[in-house]
Amino acid sequence: MNCILCGKCLEVCPLLRATNREELSPRAKADLATLLKNGELPLSGEDVAGLTGLCLGCRRCRDKCPQGVDVPALVADLRAAHPDFRSWLWKTWLKRARELWPSSSLAAKLIPEKFQPERLAPFLKALALLEGGPHIVPFVNIRELPDHKGEAMLLFSGCTARYVQGHWRKTAEKLLSAMNIELRKDKFECCGIGLESAGFGADAGKMREKNVQTWRKAGKPKIVTLCVSCHKGLTGYSGCFKNPEEALQWTEALTPISELLFDGRYVLSENTPARVGYHRPCHAPKNDTDHTLLTAVLGERLRSHDGRECCGFGGIMQLGAPELCARVNARCRQSLEGAGVVLTGCSACAAQLTATAPEGIRVGHWLEILKTP
Amino acid sequence: MENLTPEQETFLADLFPSDALLLRPEQTAVFSTDASRLRAAPLAVVRPKNREQVAELLHWAHSERIPIYPRARGTGTVGNAVPAKPGIVISMLAMNRILDIDDRDFVAVVEPGVVTGDLQRTVSERNMFYPPDPASSGFSTVGGNVSTCAGGLRAVKYGVTRDYVLGLEAILPGGRALRSGGRAHKDVVGLDLTRLFVGSAGKLGVITELTLKLLPKPETTASVLAGFPDIRRAMDGAAAIFRAGMLPAALEFMDKATLTALDIAGTSPLPKEAQAALLVRVDGSEAVVNAETDRLQAALQKARPVHLMTGRDENEEALWDVRRGISPASFHLKPDKLGEDIAVPRGKVAEAVEGVHAIAAKYNLTIMCFGHLGDGNIHVNTMYNASWPEEADNAAMAKGEIFRLALSLGGSISGEHGTGLTKAAYVDLQLDADQQALMADIKRIFDPHGIMNPGKGW
Numbered sequence: 001m002n003c004i005l006c007g008k009c010l011e012v013c014p015l016l017r018a019t020n021r022e023e024l025s026p027r028a029k030a031d032l033a034t035l036l037k038n039g040e041l042p043l044s045g046e047d048v049a050g051l052t053g054l055c056l057g058c059r060r061c062r063d064k065c066p067q068g069v070d071v072p073a074l075v076a077d078l079r080a081a082h083p084d085f086r087s088w089l090w091k092t093w094l095k096r097a098r099e100l101w102p103s104s105s106l107a108a109k110l111i112p113e114k115f116q117p118e119r120l121a122p123f124l125k126a127l128a129l130l131e132g133g134p135h136i137v138p139f140v141n142i143r144e145l146p147d148h149k150g151e152a153m154l155l156f157s158g159c160t161a162r163y164v165q166g167h168w169r170k171t172a173e174k175l176l177s178a179m180n181i182e183l184r185k186d187k188f189e190c191c192g193i194g195l196e197s198a199g200f201g202a203d204a205g206k207m208r209e210k211n212v213q214t215w216r217k218a219g220k221p222k223i224v225t226l227c228v229s230c231h232k233g234l235t236g237y238s239g240c241f242k243n244p245e246e247a248l249q250w251t252e253a254l255t256p257i258s259e260l261l262f263d264g265r266y267v268l269s270e271n272t273p274a275r276v277g278y279h280r281p282c283h284a285p286k287n288d289t290d291h292t293l294l295t296a297v298l299g300e301r302l303r304s305h306d307g308r309e310c311c312g313f314g315g316i317m318q319l320g321a322p323e324l325c326a327r328v329n330a331r332c333r334q335s336l337e338g339a340g341v342v343l344t345g346c347s348a349c350a351a352q353l354t355a356t357a358p359e360g361i362r363v364g365h366w367l368e369i370l371k372t373p
Numbered sequence: 374m375e376n377l378t379p380e381q382e383t384f385l386a387d388l389f390p391s392d393a394l395l396l397r398p399e400q401t402a403v404f405s406t407d408a409s410r411l412r413a414a415p416l417a418v419v420r421p422k423n424r425e426q427v428a429e430l431l432h433w434a435h436s437e438r439i440p441i442y443p444r445a446r447g448t449g450t451v452g453n454a455v456p457a458k459p460g461i462v463i464s465m466l467a468m469n470r471i472l473d474i475d476d477r478d479f480v481a482v483v484e485p486g487v488v489t490g491d492l493q494r495t496v497s498e499r500n501m502f503y504p505p506d507p508a509s510s511g512f513s514t515v516g517g518n519v520s521t522c523a524g525g526l527r528a529v530k531y532g533v534t535r536d537y538v539l540g541l542e543a544i545l546p547g548g549r550a551l552r553s554g555g556r557a558h559k560d561v562v563g564l565d566l567t568r569l570f571v572g573s574a575g576k577l578g579v580i581t582e583l584t585l586k587l588l589p590k591p592e593t594t595a596s597v598l599a600g601f602p603d604i605r606r607a608m609d610g611a612a613a614i615f616r617a618g619m620l621p622a623a624l625e626f627m628d629k630a631t632l633t634a635l636d637i638a639g640t641s642p643l644p645k646e647a648q649a650a651l652l653v654r655v656d657g658s659e660a661v662v663n664a665e666t667d668r669l670q671a672a673l674q675k676a677r678p679v680h681l682m683t684g685r686d687e688n689e690e691a692l693w694d695v696r697r698g699i700s701p702a703s704f705h706l707k708p709d710k711l712g713e714d715i716a717v718p719r720g721k722v723a724e725a726v727e728g729v730h731a732i733a734a735k736y737n738l739t740i741m742c743f744g745h746l747g748d749g750n751i752h753v754n755t756m757y758n759a760s761w762p763e764e765a766d767n768a769a770m771a772k773g774e775i776f777r778l779a780l781s782l783g784g785s786i787s788g789e790h791g792t793g794l795t796k797a798a799y800v801d802l803q804l805d806a807d808q809q810a811l812m813a814d815i816k817r818i819f820d821p822h823g824i825m826n827p828g829k830g831w
Contacts, residue, residue, distance in 0.1 A: 003408050004410065005408050007448040007513070008511075008512060009513050011490070013375060020469060022403055028403035066701030067701070067704070
């Protein structure tokens with residue numbers, strides 16, 4: 001279906017809210033895509049960096065649209081269609097990485113010798129994390145965890161836990177092990193969600209295929225996810241399956257780690273902050289299990305804002321339009337004021353909010369609050 | 374005029390630095406259209422941050438005779454925001470501060486770019502209430518609502534936007550500032566220039582500040598959805614509510630074609646026997662709402678509904694989701710829509726709906742009628758396929774007949790949307806030459822060169 005210009009998407013777009021620039025609204029992009037498709041506007045006038053700055057990829061407008069128009073996908077198509085896009089991105093990637101990291105640093109491994117799409121997502125998060133503050137000191141003691149003895153599962157740790165925040169992965173592995181889960185080695189690729197929004201749909205498609213293969217080879221066990229954005233990416237794998245039954249098996253296999261932790265018993269230690277903020281990621285599902293778990297564990301100490309604000313990470317916008325990302329981020333930080341610790345369940349939000357936290361405010365993935373066995 | 378001269382561009386660039394001036398076609402494209410889907414390219418788009426910039430722009434445009442199109446979020450459906458003649462669009466979105474909320478005076482002072490839903494949320498946190506609620510309240514602005522005198526579901530009890538505008542500041546062509554009204558809830562001195570601006574659709578000047586009346590927030594609400602076997606019985610149900618001495622906070626109806634669309638979309642909770650429906654909300658204190666809900670059900674029972682559902686809290690919102698689902702569901706019937714919003718006296722709604730159904734039968738079209746029964750404002754959606762020439766012609770002819778029907782019943786061709794571009798040709802049906810000449814004279818006093826939003830209907 002085509003955009004009917006009704007404007008419902010204007011309610012949810014964090015980029016419009018932060019900038020008041022209607023030309024950056026989802027409706028404007030849907031309109032622009034139609035005009036370009038019909039040859040009513042030349043694309044040549046649009047520079048590549050401008051295209052990267054069009055969309056944060058939060059997908060809120062897609063969920064709101066009564067016509068089912070997928071504006072982030074339209075923007076990704078515009079980027080992909082630009083003949084110079086890939087080379088611009090590669091050049092900018094190298095330039096920024098070399099400016100930022102000495103070849104001996106840990107992050108330097110995110111500078112591949114040739115264009116490697118699977119490194120893009122962790123690179124962008126590491127870029128955001130440059131000024132990262134100190135980690136959260138754990139303050140939740142685990143008294144008891146549910147027993148899943150005999151169950152085999154795969155851990156989908158995601159790019160960030162693999163390349164940048166290894167301690168999230170270790171925490172998850174310890175928790176799953178304490179639940180007596182038989183954990184298979186994580187051989188997954190990137191989920192592909194960030195790449196797809198950036199305009200690399202074909203590369204994302206290859207990763208999806210490989211991930212489904214990995215799951216099949218392991219005997220189709222549950223896949224435990226740490227990051228709601230990865231989870232959202234994995235739920236969008238339609239077209240990768242042999243038949244509808246297998247697609248359903250895949251959907252049912254996807255399990256947020258928070259869901260496994262529901263039946264545990266937790267005790268707050270003395271160093272628990274009086275106010276803990278929760279940032280609801282744009283990619284969180286309606287039934288946000290991370291939030292449910294944290295509410296159960298932290299009770300009234302947990303303060304959740306209305307969920308309207310985006311952290312401003314923006315994926316590829318970090319390279320092309322960091323100043324717009326910063327404006328979106330500023331609104332988000334404002335909404336979290338008063339919390340000494342801010343938790344979230346998305347690796348990109350955690351990276352962006354850590355990098356931009358005011359002094360004295362600690363930000364992290366909620367896994368960081370758990371004292372692992 | 375097809376392009377700005379280099380001098381004109383320089384003037385604009387000096388007054389609106391950086392991204393506050395847009396000239397490139399890919400940037401200005403969205404400002405050439407609105408929810409009407411009509412389109413005309415502007416010469417430039419500017420984004421003022423304060424009244425001084427607006428005043429300087431209007432001083433310049435007045436002397437250069439360049440058309441000016443005030444725009445908020447472009448959610449109007451009649452093309453009022455489309456720059457029909459080459460000119461400059463003023464996007465008011467950067468003027469979006471809530472300047473004051475006063476719980477002693479019960480007023481809010483805002484800039485025009487504030488989103489209505491944001492204002493409602495903010496005053497609600499302070500236990501106050503801004504009632505006007507057009508369907509677009511979550512994404513349209515107060516300035517846009519005032520310019521169009523937006524209505525909404527609560528109009529039956531609380532009135533429309535004009536009933537909440539106590540005062541305003543507007544910049545007139547030439548750069549003069551007009552301040553009218555104020556914080557006093559009553560004021561009878563002089564002609565009511567404030568109300569003249571409400572609904573003037575950007576034809577008189579650019580609104581830069583609004584003083585709005587607030588009410589105490591009702592403690593709670595409840596709603597009832599009732600299905601009836603035909604439209605007459607639904608109207609009997611509505612009449613029974615008023616006869617019982619009740620004034621609901623919202624009273625919506627849906628006809629058979631509307632319920633069919635909802636049924637196809639899978640969003641109707643009503644059984645198939647229901648060929649018409651009423652959706653009613655009451656509000657007030659907990660005790661009042663409990664009592665009113667009982668009275669409401671009793672009144673509706675007199676019209677023998679085939680189904681009755683009551684909702685509180687989340688269940689209440691689910692009932693209103695049915696209403697909100699109408700517009701998207703309509704496209705399950707046909708791909709294109711002519712959406713009109715005639716208004717008739719409350720007692721003539723049944724006659725109007727039946728008249729529209731007769732027009733639908735005559736032209737072999739599907740026409741949905743739904744909307745604000747309580748205030749006689751009926752949304753008439755003619756569904757058709759624009760790529761079938763005969764059906765498109767029939768839809769256009771039906772539109773004229775629907776307007777004539779509304780006028781024959783003592784009503785109006787538009788209760789909420791205005792006339793803009795899509796209904797400009799039909800204004801003569803409702804306003805005679807003398808009325809229009811008087812309006813033109815009034816406009817000339819504010820805007821002698823006719824630069825404000827030219828090319829639109831009254």
